Amino acid sequence: MAQVLTSLARSIGPLVEGHGLAKAFGERSVLHDVAIRVDPGEIVAIVGLNGAGKSTLVRILLGLLSPDAGRVMRRPGVRIGYMPQRLPVDPALPLTVSRFLALSGRHGAGPIQAALDEVGAGRLGDDAVQTVSGGELQRVLLARALLREPELLVLDEPVQGVDVTGQSALYRLIGDIRQRYGCGVLMVSHQLHLVMAATDWVICLNNHVCCAGQPESITRHPEYLALFGEQVATGLAVYAHSHDHVHDAAGKVLPLESERDGTSG
Amino acid sequence: MDEFFLRALLGGVGVALVAGPLGSFVVWRRMAFVGDTMSHSALLGIAVGLALHIHVAIGVLVAAVAVALLLGLSQRQRRLPTDTFLGILAHASLAIGLIVMALLDLHGFALMSYLFGDILAVSRVDLYWIYGGAALALGLLMIIWRPLLSLTVHEELARVEGVPVERVRILFMLLIAIVIAVALEIVGVLLITSMLIIPAAAARRFARTPEQMAAFAVLAGAIAVVGGLYGSLAWDTPAGPSIVAAAAALFAAASLWPSRRGSGGGPSGSG
Numbered sequence: 039m040a041q042v043l044t045s046l047a048r049s050i051g052p053l054v055e056g057h058g059l060a061k062a063f064g065e066r067s068v069l070h071d072v073a074i075r076v077d078p079g080e081i082v083a084i085v086g087l088n089g090a091g092k093s094t095l096v097r098i099l100l101g102l103l104s105p106d107a108g109r110v111m112r113r114p115g116v117r118i119g120y121m122p123q124r125l126p127v128d129p130a131l132p133l134t135v136s137r138f139l140a141l142s143g144r145h146g147a148g149p150i151q152a153a154l155d156e157v158g159a160g161r162l163g164d165d166a167v168q169t170v171s172g173g174e175l176q177r178v179l180l181a182r183a184l185l186r187e188p189e190l191l192v193l194d195e196p197v198q199g200v201d202v203t204g205q206s207a208l209y210r211l212i213g214d215i216r217q218r219y220g221c222g223v224l225m226v227s228h229q230l231h232l233v234m235a236a237t238d239w240v241i242c243l244n245n246h247v248c249c250a251g252q253p254e255s256i257t258r259h260p261e262y263l264a265l266f267g268e269q270v271a272t273g274l275a276v277y278a279h280s281h282d283h284v285h286d287a288a289g290k291v292l293p294l295e296s297e298r299d300g301t302s303g
Numbered sequence: 304m305d306e307f308f309l310r311a312l313l314g315g316v317g318v319a320l321v322a323g324p325l326g327s328f329v330v331w332r333r334m335a336f337v338g339d340t341m342s343h344s345a346l347l348g349i350a351v352g353l354a355l356h357i358h359v360a361i362g363v364l365v366a367a368v369a370v371a372l373l374l375g376l377s378q379r380q381r382r383l384p385t386d387t388f389l390g391i392l393a394h395a396s397l398a399i400g401l402i403v404m405a406l407l408d409l410h411g412f413a414l415m416s417y418l419f420g421d422i423l424a425v426s427r428v429d430l431y432w433i434y435g436g437a438a439l440a441l442g443l444l445m446i447i448w449r450p451l452l453s454l455t456v457h458e459e460l461a462r463v464e465g466v467p468v469e470r471v472r473i474l475f476m477l478l479i480a481i482v483i484a485v486a487l488e489i490v491g492v493l494l495i496t497s498m499l500i501i502p503a504a505a506a507r508r509f510a511r512t513p514e515q516m517a518a519f520a521v522l523a524g525a526i527a528v529v530g531g532l533y534g535s536l537a538w539d540t541p542a543g544p545s546i547v548a549a550a551a552a553l554f555a556a557a558s559l560w561p562s563r564r565g566s567g568g569g570p571s572g573s574g
Contacts, residue, residue: 102459120463127456131331132510141453142464167456186464 052077053116053190053222054099059108061094068094070246072108076190081216081223083233083253086243087265092226093123095243096194099224119183119221121193125175129168136163139182153181157211172196173204180208184215191215193225206232230257230266242266307423311532314425314433315546318486318498319524321437324444324517325482326499326524327506328475331455331513335500336386337374340393341367341476342483342495346400349417349492353407360432360484366396367480371473397492420491420543422532429488436485440478447471452513490543497547498524505554508562523553 055075061068068091076082084092097103099110100120112118127133139150154160157177162170170178176196183191193212200208209225213236216223227233230240234253241250248261256262329338345363352362370392377388404414416424425433444451450471454461462468479499486495506519530553531546 097459100459100463102462118463120460122457122460125457128331128333130504130507131455132507132512132516133456134512137512138456141449141456141461182460192463 051113052111054110054112054224056095056099056105056110057108059095059098059105059110061091061098061103061105068245069098069105072243072247074099074241074247076222076224078189078222079216079220080238081213081225081236082239082241083230083237084224084226084241084243085228085230085233085266087228090228090243091245092228092243093194096192096224096226100192113189117186117189119180119186119188119191121176121179121183121191123194123196125167125179127168133167134163135159135165135167135170135178138167138178139185142182142185145185149185150181153184154178156184156215157181172200173208176200176204176208177211180211180215184219187219188221191221191223193223195226195228202229202232205229209233209236212236230262307425308532308536310425310427310430311422311542312529313430315422315489315528315532316525317430317433317437318482318489319502319528320521321440321482322486322498323502323506323520323522323524325440325478326501326503327513327517327520328451328455329479329496329499330503330507334479335496336389336393338479338483338496338499340374340389340396341370341479342492343393344370344396344400345483345487345492345495346417347396347403348400349487350400350403350407350409353409354403359487360436363484363487364480367483368477370396371476371480374476375473416491417487418491418493419541420487420489420494422489422542422546425488433485433488436481440481440485443474444478447474451475490546494543494547497550501547501550501554502527505550505557508557508560523557524550527553 052075057073059072059074060070072091072095074082074084074095084095086092094103098105099112100118101110101112127138135154136147136150139145139153151160151163154163157180159174159177159181162174162178167175167178180193191212196205205227209232212223212225215221216236225233225237230242230253234240234257237253239250240253240256242248242256242259242262242265244265248265249256249259251259329335344366348362348364348366349359350362351366352359355362373392374385374389377383377385401414404410404417450461450466453464453466454468454471458468482499483492483495486498490498502522502524503516503520505523506516509519510516527550528546531549532542534540534549535542535545
């Protein structure tokens with residue numbers, strides 16, 4: 039962990055950066071002239087409604103997808119921990135959570151258990167990876183990302199199976215991890231209020247960057263209000279509510295009944 | 304025991320040895336139909352090999368690689384679903400293979416032996432080929448085991464973590480091609496996929512790790528070979544189909560085996 043911090047101190051410039059990014063699938067333009075950068079130790083959130091191109095942007099930044107136009111620059115050799123939206127493992131594959139973590143490299147049992155403990159999923163190691171719930175799965179994916187001692191953590195919002203309480207608890211956990219490891223974080227959400235607490239910089243995406251800034255200023259931006267107007271009102275209420283819940287459940291693994299139905303589909 | 308029967312047993316077990324682990328991956332990666340397409344196209348490879356007077360195994364290998372490449376190309380287009388494309392490829396190559404065979408005046412027993420295998424005719428040299436091919440394929444599989452498993456679980460995650468996804472995938476297809484070339488004489492082009500997927504499917508219930516499943520699949524495949532061959536001897540049934548029927552019976556028995564669910568999910572104290 040210390041070497042991450044020293045390499046961090048030596049390094050200047052962004053971990054990943056994109057300019058003028060454009061992407062279309064067939065006739066449909068998904069991204070147009072998008073710029074983004076993530077610096078070491080910084081948490082950047084991409085917020086936007088469904089279909090705004092958030093996942094497409096993340097996949098371009100990760101190099102999984104090539105843009106039609108624009109440039110992506112990743113710091114050479116940057117270690118990325120990636121948390122995908124879901125993990126569709128065929129039931130025919132017998133795979134425990136511990137073994138799933140071991141796939142990311144040559145890790146012993148000790149570091150794997152430590153990573154699971156760190157994200158509050160310590161008791162899941164022997165469970166089949168197909169049976170863990172949506173919220174637990176996110177923690178497992180985070181543990182796998184942490185095993186790589188990432189300089190950049192990339193988190194795509196899960197498409198299903200995680201409730202608001204579980205999600206905000208996870209974002210808080212990621213905030214802690216940033217403090218501990220000093221890694222840059224790029225996260226995606228369709229609900230700004232969930233990511234806001236931990237975020238340094240928000241990019242509001244609607245196929246183009248409609249506004250970007252610190253979370254306090256973003257929430258007053260007219261474009262943001264136009265896009266999220268209704269959600270903001272309800273969202274703030276949900277946020278206060280979930281805050282209470284997370285304090286109640288702090289330290290526990292959140293064994294919520296509502297989380298359980300996430301992976302069956 | 305007659306020597307030809309012993310050679311048949313050895314040949315069949317050799318195929319089971321490599322088909323178990325590779326077949327497990329075929330099951331996990333939902334590639335049963337890909338395996339089918341590659342093995343059907345093998346008949347075209349055989350026919351071309353016979354026409355050009357080159358070794359049949361080489362013709363099979365070339366055909367399987369061609370299918371793998373075409374499949375790679377087909378995945379870049381979105382107009383047709385992959386399984387439709389595979390179906391076209393499988394049956395077109397099978398049909399053309401049959402036509403070429405007929406033009407070469409190959410029919411009756413010779414043709415049947417390519418379609419359904421001729422395990423009782425396995426020679427000493429064939430055994431060298433089978434075990435050489437199996438050793439090569441297993442060795443390569445061991446080298447790519449972890450990256451292949453990683454990309455089977457989540458391809459994009461594997462890619463972000465630095466797994467050379469394309470290279471591993473192409474190598475895996477090549478391994479399947481080797482198995483098809485090796486298994487051809489044992490079960491024939493029409494039944495090769497069954498040696499890949501049935502033992503692996505039978506093993507699933509009893510495995511708690513990927514490696515266990517691969518090992519149990521080898522065991523199931525070997526039992527099917529032995530059972531099928533003795534059955535074929537006892538009832539005078541065709542050997543290749545008997546092996547596949549034995550494998551299917553094993554799978555059915557495994558499916559009916561009482562499950563021990565929750566054996567690993569007991570309470571482990573307070574977390």
